[in-house]
Amino acid sequence: MSGSTRDPTPLGRAVIVLLWIYAAAEVIFFILEFMRLAALGQAESDMGANLYFQTYGADAEVLLGLFSILYLLTYAMAGIVTLKWIYRINLNAKALAPDKQVSPVWAVGWYFIPFASLFMPFKAMRETWQISRSPDTWREEPVPALLRWWWGLYIASSSISLASSRLDMAAATVGDMALASLLTLLATPLTLALCLVLMRIVRRISETQTAKLPGATSSAEIVALAEVSG
Template sequence: MEAHLFKDCIVPTSSGYREYHIMTRWVSYLLYLYLLATLLVLISSVLNYRLLTDVQHGVYLAAESVDSDVQSSQLRLIGALLFSLAAAVVAGTGVLLWTYRAVYNAHQLGSKGLQFSPGWAVASYFIPGLNLWKPFQAMKELWQTSLSTASGWSRIRVPGLMRLWWGLWLVVLLLGRVAELLTNRVEQLLALRELAVLYGINALLSLPLTLLLLYLIRTIQRRQQAQYQALPSDDSGDRDSRASAVSQTTSPVVPGQ
């Protein structure tokens, strides 16, 4: 099944460019799944926080009822978190595969001076310290070269939405780290409430973060496809020798477009 879904990404064209619109579509579906999981975490966090607040204010009179409701609420939140984690792993894997293919195609379309190879663009997510800005630079290169493959592509400005996407990503990572530290004292009611708040904020920020990522990957894939289709072809269908010429004649896009 997997080979069928991504078969257009496995079989290269004559120019070396590899179609990946089906991959982009399925990565989008996985991101939608993650959006659903994130929404469930947000709802569960709000309900859990409200319950713990009621307990703290003495709304519950029967101890047995308190224990039962708190346990049910915690289990609901844990279930939502596990679902979110599984969706994040699957969607994240899809995004990494998409990144590899998009960077590969950027090279095939004739862009010169790229700092990232396909493997380096993926590996940058896993190197401590460097993963705080290198993945953003890789996505920035993809955005710029999707607008123009001419020599001046590096001067093209990226939209503020891309910077917002990466800023949200860093905040979500930080909140996740703080949540890990709080789990050391989850036996305290206050700590449970704090965790519920952190999970809720994290989920709330993850919603626009994921939507922005969806916009970026769809836009980049669509523009790369348009570049490929615009390459002149001859009877043999060999576009390799044409890609470099196109990269030299394509005018840079006006900054800010």
């Protein structure tokens, strides 16, 4: 077994905390977006965006813009730590089953490759789930509906959020802006469900890997070794 294996539990706990923070930010963003939609409802749908800002929407847009900065920070923090956890569990899975097809690096890298990002990250997570439960016979291990829910929610929420963002940036009229807001409101419940499903996956994979990695270096052991060597 590779000496690079590590207990994924501490990272998993960090992921769950950050997902809760991100979910809270998502709820606040939903409320602000609803306020924006209410302001948009006061204007004619064919009114130009610039005239709308001057007449109706200055307060709502400023408030939404300021919170968007905090929202993006929580998204980035949750995303970075989640990807770090994904790398860690895939590294552990590769140590448990060297015939694992998706490497730890590509388990993260595929998220940033167009088209392949639609299915390869799911394959990496599926392999890791199977190996974590049954390293010796992992190919026969069934794939739970939980993983399919996670990936379906991820694709749906990401696609709707991307469409909303692009429409909002290109909006020329109040009608365009209202449609972008409606898409954002639609994406929110999907994103919240995604967070909850991902939290469950993080817990279950972290627990099963911890049980299957008796030789792994836990976070507590790392601290103890550092104290002794110091």
